[in-house]
Amino acid sequence: MVDTVGIVGLGLIGGSLARRLAQRGIKVVAWNHRPHPYAQAEADGIYCKSTIAELMSADPDVVVLCNPLKAMPAILAELKPLLAKSPRTTLTDVGSVKGMVRDQVKAAGLGECYVGAHPMAGNELSGWRAADPHLYDDALWAVTVDEDTAYNRFFSVASMITHDVGNRIIVLDDETHDKGAAMISHMPHVVSTALINELTANPDRNVAAALSAGCWRDMTRVALTDPDRTRAMVEEDALNVEVLLRRMASRLTAMADQLHNADASAIGRFFAEGDPFRRYKAEMSSTDAFTRQELEIPEQGWQQTLLFSARRGEAITGFVNLRQAIIELRPAI
Template sequence: MTAHASGPAGATEAPLVVARVGVVGLGLIGGSVARTLVAAGVDVVASDPDATTRAAARDAGVRTVGSAAEVLTERPDVLVLAPPLAALPAVLDELAAALPRLVADGGPVPVLTDVGSVKAPVRAAVDAAGLGARYVGAHPMAGTEESGFGASRADLLPGCAWAVTVGPTTSPDHLLPVLALVTGPLGGVARVVDDATHDAAVALVSHVPHVLATELLNLATAAPARALALGLAAGSFRDGTRVARTDPRRTQAMVDGNADAVVGTLRDAAAHLGALADALDAGDAAAVTAFFDAADPVRTALADGVSAGTSPSATVRLDEPGWQDRLTALGAAGALVTRIGREAVVVAR
């Protein structure tokens, strides 16, 4: 990935550079963002409400201040919001209160992004705080069953897939620094999509899997054979329940935040499992076979590599009406950002 792009007549534009980044919230992902950027030589200023966390971050080479407002006044190019979802409105109110003075003093005002696993509620909160004009959503598909700054790592995010989300009025001046940050010093690959498409997709590949993993633990907890089952458990149980061994409040908040998308997917899963139970009970071999074979298209795609091969590239000019719709449609179809310029973004599947 590069933050360069070809300009008119093949000329190469100067790279898009994100020189200073603010991070508010130093948990697993916010801490990993800070560590990764510090390792890449980016100037980082961060805050966390917990003094012990701030001290640990300073020991790891992260420059810290006491509040989100102080991060804002450092005028980072991009300010990354990484608090728990429940704490986000208070953080946004603090930023909104500090912003008018920053604007009155002149000079650059940061672009806001975030790393949350659900996007529509975050945009709603940012809009409610009056900060929506400067917001571009982002979500790295990375994590572990651990939490907190102590679990964060400089090698967690490089190479991971990111969704970057825009709305109908998103400005290119705000999108481009976020893409440059994600595909540059954070080392990610990015797809640009709208909030609703993102939330539906992560319900399938993250939020519902967390629920199903928790249900496996629930089943084991309630089973008379629990002691023997846990003694016999091997790879399939370990791998199938790994994400359920994290803080259940964190998982609950994630699922609650994406309830609109999660509910429908959970009802589909319940219907499929109920139908399988009925087929097994009735000895309906054909229905049982159909259940296990229905996943063949995705099974094949995963075996072959979802991103194997590339399609011809498409260039989306950012000065044309409706560029947001075109870019998000390509992203929803799987297109990755491959080149970033001040006037256009190039993508390819």
């Protein structure tokens, strides 16, 4: 079980996590590159430290890197000798692209103590002032592992998220995570941005904007978030986003051709193709509580067991013991 958690970076994600863990009775030690959030954070029961070395001397069970990706190499370099002296501390992070972080962590020689994590939570705000423990209400995290991940490292991070943050997890390899995140977030962010670019280029943009209602507002909301943050996220996952953008472009071109040819049956297929997702959403919203059951986690090949569980649509809500997870059976698409 986790007693002390170190948070590096008190922005929206890190600040919200620190506040939530403190609220739920975990000892939280935190460091931020500028001390401006410290007075308020201390008032929230967070122990603020003036250096990363001081944070590490609190001997945290888990250190969560919530800093911007561009600060990662410097912070990892600083952590390297400190983690050598704290062999039981597990390192994790909250980045939205996992392959690149693991590469950086391995390059810093810290692969052995690392488990990736990505909370599916956030909003269009940023910084400590927007930090809110409710950001994590009902959130699901991806926890990413590879074949070398030590099970006890995984278990520290997984039990912190399920028991201490009170959230659900799915366990993935980095590639599956990054492809999935490209599908439901990184590529759609580009599409949303392309929509506002198209409007801006439209000679009747003021008329179009006046006519806009719920559809336009919802589809362009993420294009209004900080474009530099979106750009960084997209560039970190460039390979996967590129593939999906080409697939989307070809879907839109095919539909343009079908409209051009008034090809009623192809147009009909286009509007029916997503029905499995529509049924899944209807099932999700008609379900108050998912059936739960236990899942035995083997010592060998546990990564695959947990990945297959995620692929079936299951999510881990907690642990009975080290080798027994509680999973939710969710509808599949």
